[in-house]
Structures are given as C-alpha cells and as structure tokens.
Amino acid sequence: MLFIAVTMIFTSCGNNSGSSNESITKTNDSSSQSKNSNISETKSSTAISDVVSHYLHLKNALTNDNGNDAASAAKELGSTLTKVDESTLTPEQKKVYDDLKDDIKEHAEHIGANGSNIEHQREHFDLLSKDMIDFVKATGSSTTLYRDFCPMYNNKKGAYWLSETKEIKNPYYGSEMLKCGVVKEEIKPKG
Amino acid sequence: MRLIKKIMLGLLIILILIQFIQPIRNNGSMISSTDLTKTMHVPENVQSILKIACYDCHSNNTNYPWYSRVQPFGWLLAKHIRNGKTEINFNEFGSYSLRRQISKLSGIAKSIEKETMPLSSYKLLHKNARLSEEDKTLLIGWATRTKDSLSMNH
Numbered sequence A: 001m002l003f004i005a006v007t008m009i010f011t012s013c014g015n016n017s018g019s020s021n022e023s024i025t026k027t028n029d030s031s032s033q034s035k036n037s038n039i040s041e042t043k044s045s046t047a048i049s050d051v052v053s054h055y056l057h058l059k060n061a062l063t064n065d066n067g068n069d070a071a072s073a074a075k076e077l078g079s080t081l082t083k084v085d086e087s088t089l090t091p092e093q094k095k096v097y098d099d100l101k102d103d104i105k106e107h108a109e110h111i112g113a114n115g116s117n118i119e120h121q122r123e124h125f126d127l128l129s130k131d132m133i134d135f136v137k138a139t140g141s142s143t144t145l146y147r148d149f150c151p152m153y154n155n156k157k158g159a160y161w162l163s164e165t166k167e168i169k170n171p172y173y174g175s176e177m178l179k180c181g182v183v184k185e186e187i188k189p190k191g
Numbered sequence B: 001m002r003l004i005k006k007i008m009l010g011l012l013i014i015l016i017l018i019q020f021i022q023p024i025r026n027n028g029s030m031i032s033s034t035d036l037t038k039t040m041h042v043p044e045n046v047q048s049i050l051k052i053a054c055y056d057c058h059s060n061n062t063n064y065p066w067y068s069r070v071q072p073f074g075w076l077l078a079k080h081i082r083n084g085k086t087e088i089n090f091n092e093f094g095s096y097s098l099r100r101q102i103s104k105l106s107g108i109a110k111s112i113e114k115e116t117m118p119l120s121s122y123k124l125l126h127k128n129a130r131l132s133e134e135d136k137t138l139l140i141g142w143a144t145r146t147k148d149s150l151s152m153n154h
Helices: A039-063 A067-081 A091-113 A118-139 B002-018 B044-053 B073-087 B090-095 B098-113 B120-125 B133-153
Strands: A002-012 A015-028 A145-150 A159-163 A182-187
Touching: A039 A067, A039 A118, A039 A159, A067 A091, A067 A118, A091 A118, A091 B098, A118 A159, A118 B098, B044 B133, B098 B133
Parallel strands: none
Antiparallel strands: A002 A015, A002 A182, A145 A159, A145 A182
C-alpha cells in the first residue's frame, strides 16, 4: 500500500500575504508491486534510491549555483541509472522506466558536460525533473519527497523539481531567488 | 632564411599528405521509415526549412559543399556531423522514446530561440541556413505545438 498525501498550497511567488491552504489526500493501491525481497531486488532498489539521491545532490548544487558540482552529480546519476536491474521491475514500472531511461541519461550527460554553463544545465534540469517525478511515482520513494513548483521559470510557464526538504530552495534561480516557489505535493515513502 | 624555407616546405608537404586522409562520408539510405516526416505530420514549409538548415548535420544524408574534400575542413565537418547526429538525428526521430521526442522538440525550440542553432560557423558558408525571423517563428511554433500535443497524449 502506498499512501500519497497530496498537499496543494496556493501561494504565489513574491506574495506572502493571503495564502490559502487546501489539503487533499489520495490513496493509491499498488498491490501490483512485488513483495519479494530477494537479493537482486534489494540491489535494484538501492540503485533506484541512489538515482534519486544523485538527483537531489544535483538539485542542491544548482541551488548553490555550483555548476561543477552539478556536473559531477549528473555524471554519477547517469552511471547509477545503468545499475537499475530491469528484471526486478513490475511490467507497469518497466513501461515507465523504458520510456524514461534514455531521456534521463541524455539530460544527465548534458548537465555533466556543461559545468561552466549553469543556465544550460538548468534547461536540462527542468526536463530531467519531469522525468524524475514520473520515475519516483512509478518506483516509489524510500524517503519523503516534495514536488515543488517555480512559477517563473520558462518564461513564466513554470517548472517543477523534487526536494528532500519542505523548505523551498529554488534550483532554477539559485541565490538570485532562493525562496521562490511552492510545495505542490508531498510524496510519502512506500512501505 | 633557410630555416623558414624548410619549415614552409615541411608544412606544404603535410598539407598535401593530409589530403589523402578523407573521412567517411555521411550518405546513408535516402529516407528511412523512422524519419521525422514519416512519424508525424510536419507542414511542408517546416520540412523545407529543416532540410535546408538542419539535415546536413542532423540526418544520415549530408549535402556536402566542395570544400569538404579539402582537409582539414572535411575533418571539421565530419566532427560536426558526428556530434550533430548524436544530439538529434531527424532520420531516426521515430525510434526515440516518446519522452525523448518531447525533450528534443523542446530543445529545437530553445536552440532556435537562443540562436545556438544553426551553428554560426555553418551559417557563415551556408546562406540558406541563415533563418529569417519568420522562419524562426514558424519552427518554434511548430516544435512547441507538437511538443504540447505529444505531452497531452502521454
């Protein structure tokens, strides 16, 4: 059973007054998830949580405006992705993973190769984050994650990212606008 | 003086010798079944811009200029084509995962908007690849619309 508590918080950037909160709680039954805890699955789920932790490392590097650190985190993300054992995934998870893996790999490579061009890294981070959100939703997370939204990025079309902290620290603008953004969803760990 | 003459002669010989090292030419099958235009509807005017300004480096078929036979220009070209095809190969667009197609379309729109593509070194010698404002608007509009419709069906 996987419980996803969805917390929508309606606030806008640079506007601290009048925030109305609304909580919706959704319950998702994921009985299709394998309960076998053999060794290979443990390895694979370690790889999956490693992918997530390298993504979070990358996110924090961008938050700190550190392109080189972001590049090395992205390279690790790319190499960890190859360690995910597809045979341990359920058919549904595999379908999502197959669609995602090439794209994740490519964004990771671009971020890895552009340590001196943080703006370009952030463009790929936007697309990578979309992938990672779907990745985490399909495989489940081992820790609580927050799906955050920055309404200003992409010519005000907005962009999402995943964070391990409830406090907003914006990876798209870094120190320029660190507090800009809202928590859209809380993703609870599976189990 | 004699030393300079010797160096010049040496360079000349090297220049002549390297002409014999011709890179493999990028001339694959004409139009593959995974080509962008076979995978989705692409308006005629967008197709022709893509073919003139992009396909030389982003497909399996390059329309080579005369200087590609002259080294080291041919090598430089071969390198651009190799990198270009890794980034996006319009002949193989249909074989990309849906997710990757969406990413690529968004990349097309961004690179044209920021004028990182076509490469300025390419535009220098290819007048046709210098996109007008209308061409850019057309391409960006097409890429964005296609991306959005793919994302919706996802």
